[in-house]
Amino acid sequence: MQKYISQQNLTTLLDILIAQGVRVVAPRMNAGTPLYEPLESAGDMVTDQLPRRSAKEAFFPVCEDIMTYEKEGQKVTVTDIDPARFPETLLFGVRPCDASAIPVLDAVFSWDYKDEFFLERRRKTTIVGLACTTADDACFCTAVGLSPSDTKGSDLFLTPLEGGGYACETFSDKGEALINAHSSLFSVPSGAAALPLAEPQTEKFDLKKVKAWLDEHFEDPLWDGAAVRCVGCGACAFVCPACHCFDIVDEGTEKAGTRRKNWDACGFWKFTHHASGHNPRDGQPKRYRNRIMHKFKYYDDKFGQTLCTGCGRCIRVCPVGIDIAGIVEEISKKQE
Amino acid sequence: MCDHTNKNIYLPYLTTVEEVIDETPDVRTLRLVFQDEKVRDNFSFRAGQFAEYSAFGAGESTFCIASSPTRAGYIECSFRSVGRVTEELRRLEVGDTMGVRGPYGNSYPVESFYGKNLVFVAGGIALPPLRTLIWNCLDLRDKFGDITIVYGARTEADLVYKHELKEWQERSDVRLVKTVDPGGNGPAWDGSVGFVPTILGEAAPSAENTIALVCGPPIMIKFTLPVLEKLGFTDEQVYTTLENRMKCGLGKCGRCNVGNVYVCKDGPVFTAKQLKEMPMEF
Numbered sequence: 001m002q003k004y005i006s007q008q009n010l011t012t013l014l015d016i017l018i019a020q021g022v023r024v025v026a027p028r029m030n031a032g033t034p035l036y037e038p039l040e041s042a043g044d045m046v047t048d049q050l051p052r053r054s055a056k057e058a059f060f061p062v063c064e065d066i067m068t069y070e071k072e073g074q075k076v077t078v079t080d081i082d083p084a085r086f087p088e089t090l091l092f093g094v095r096p097c098d099a100s101a102i103p104v105l106d107a108v109f110s111w112d113y114k115d116e117f118f119l120e121r122r123r124k125t126t127i128v129g130l131a132c133t134t135a136d137d138a139c140f141c142t143a144v145g146l147s148p149s150d151t152k153g154s155d156l157f158l159t160p161l162e163g164g165g166y167a168c169e170t171f172s173d174k175g176e177a178l179i180n181a182h183s184s185l186f187s188v189p190s191g192a193a194a195l196p197l198a199e200p201q202t203e204k205f206d207l208k209k210v211k212a213w214l215d216e217h218f219e220d221p222l223w224d225g226a227a228v229r230c231v232g233c234g235a236c237a238f239v240c241p242a243c244h245c246f247d248i249v250d251e252g253t254e255k256a257g258t259r260r261k262n263w264d265a266c267g268f269w270k271f272t273h274h275a276s277g278h279n280p281r282d283g284q285p286k287r288y289r290n291r292i293m294h295k296f297k298y299y300d301d302k303f304g305q306t307l308c309t310g311c312g313r314c315i316r317v318c319p320v321g322i323d324i325a326g327i328v329e330e331i332s333k334k335q336e
Numbered sequence: 337m338c339d340h341t342n343k344n345i346y347l348p349y350l351t352t353v354e355e356v357i358d359e360t361p362d363v364r365t366l367r368l369v370f371q372d373e374k375v376r377d378n379f380s381f382r383a384g385q386f387a388e389y390s391a392f393g394a395g396e397s398t399f400c401i402a403s404s405p406t407r408a409g410y411i412e413c414s415f416r417s418v419g420r421v422t423e424e425l426r427r428l429e430v431g432d433t434m435g436v437r438g439p440y441g442n443s444y445p446v447e448s449f450y451g452k453n454l455v456f457v458a459g460g461i462a463l464p465p466l467r468t469l470i471w472n473c474l475d476l477r478d479k480f481g482d483i484t485i486v487y488g489a490r491t492e493a494d495l496v497y498k499h500e501l502k503e504w505q506e507r508s509d510v511r512l513v514k515t516v517d518p519g520g521n522g523p524a525w526d527g528s529v530g531f532v533p534t535i536l537g538e539a540a541p542s543a544e545n546t547i548a549l550v551c552g553p554p555i556m557i558k559f560t561l562p563v564l565e566k567l568g569f570t571d572e573q574v575y576t577t578l579e580n581r582m583k584c585g586l587g588k589c590g591r592c593n594v595g596n597v598y599v600c601k602d603g604p605v606f607t608a609k610q611l612k613e614m615p616m617e618f
Contacts, residue, residue, distance in 0.1 A: 078435070
C-alpha cells in the first residue's frame, strides 16, 4: 500500500496514538542526546539526527526483569514476569540501519528456545522506518549491502518529500493496519520527489569475501594490529543495533530481589573468564576477534545473516578510534 | 526434557537441598529434589547435560548434572566455591531452596557405547561430568565391556567422591587407577603417584573396541590426547566435555562459543575429532 501523509497529519497521528495509550517510541532529545525514547508529545520528536543508541532497546532493554524472588526461612517464592504486560508500541522514525537489525535479532531470540521477553515486544510493536537524509563519516550502511532507503525491518516506511510530508509504503499487515485505522490522515501518493538521501562514502565490502577470509584466519597478525589499543570498555557493543550478548544477574538483598537480563559485551575480560581463572579469550585482540567473527562469520554460519548494519555508532563512540569499517575493508581486500 | 511449555525460558525450577556432601575442603556436592511433584516425576536428562543452578540473591552458575540419569527422583551437582554464586550455594543447608534450570546441551551417545569397553580419564574437579556417565554405565553394567577409570588430583585431599572411589576400587567389574601428583601423597596412600597422562600411559588400556572419555583442566587434556593416540585410540573414539563460562545455557547470551561452535547448544560433549577442528579458544 502506498500513501502520502503531511507533516501536520503525522504529528496528529502520533498524538492520537499517545492519547490512546500506545507507547510511541521515537528519537527525542534527552539532556542534549538524541535517543529512541517514549514520547509524551509528537512535538518532542527530533528526526534529523541519528540517535546515540540503537532502537534494539525497544525489544531488548539495557536491563530487563526476568523474575523476582522472595525468601522466607528455607522457602523461596519465585514470581514470573508476564510478557503480556508489555504495552502496544509504535516504534517511529527508525533509521534503516536500526530497523534492519531487528529481523536479524529475531533469529537468535526465536531459534530453539523462545525468548518471550523479546518476541512478545516484537509482536506488540509496529515499526515505522524513516529514510535517512543525513550521513556522516562513520556511516557505512551501503558497504554492508543496505542503504539509506532500505525498508528491511519496517512495517511502514516513510520517505521525506520535497515540499514537505512523506511518501508511505507498507511492508506488513501491521503497517497496513496502522494506515487503515487512521485512513483520514493519509491520502493518495502525491507524486512529489523524495528529498535527497544520505550518501555514505565508504567503499562496498564484499561480505562473501570477508567471510571467506574469516573462515581461514582465526589466527592472523591482523587481530593484534586491529585491537592492540582496545581498552575493553564495551561501548561498541552497547551502541550497536545488532549486538545482543547479555548477562543474567540477581539484584536485591538476601531476602528479596529481581533477576535481570543485562546487556553484556564480548569486549569485557570477564565475559569468558572461567571460575578456575582460565580465560579462553585472554587478551583484547582475542576479544575483538570474537566481535568481528561473530558479526561477519559466526552469525552467518548459524543464521545466514550479518550482524552489522553499518550504522557507524561503534566508530563514533570508540574512545581509542577503532574503525570497524576500515578493518572489514582491509579484510575484504585481503581475500582476492 | 526441558519444559518448553513454560513461556519464560529463564525461570528456574525450585528444588530442596536434601543432602550436603563435602568432597574436599572446597568442593561440595548437593543432592536436590524438585519441589513440584510433577517436575520431580517428569524431569529427565541424559548423562553429559548441564544445568543453571541458582542461589537466589547471588545469581546462577553452570555445572553439569553430576548424578546419573538412571537414579530418578533427585539430581546432584558438585562445585568448588570460587565466586559469588558458588560461595552462596555453599552456605545452603539441608532443607534450603535452590533454583535449577535445565537440562541443557547435548549428551554422551550412551547407546552407541553398548558392547564396548570404556576408559574414563579425569583430573581433579573434572570427575563430576564423567561420574554421571560412570554410574549410568555401572547401573547398566551388562551392556558394556571392561570399565577402566583413571582418576587423579593434585593431592589426596583434592580427590572428589572419595567414598565412590572406594566402592569402584572394591568392585570386581571396574578397574580403578587412582593417582595423585608427585608430592601429593600421604603415608597411607594406596594409589599411584604421577600425573594423569603418565599414569594413563602406564595403565595402557587397549584401544580395541574401546571408547575413552576424558575430562580435566585444559593442560591435562592437552597431554592426555597424545597418550590415547599412542595407545591406538582414533579421535572418533575419544570424547570430552567442555566447560566454558555460560549464562543463559540456551544459545542466546553469546559467551560460550569456541569459534562458531556454541558449547551450550552444540556441546558440551564433543569427540576429540570435533575438538581438533575447533579453533584454540577453550
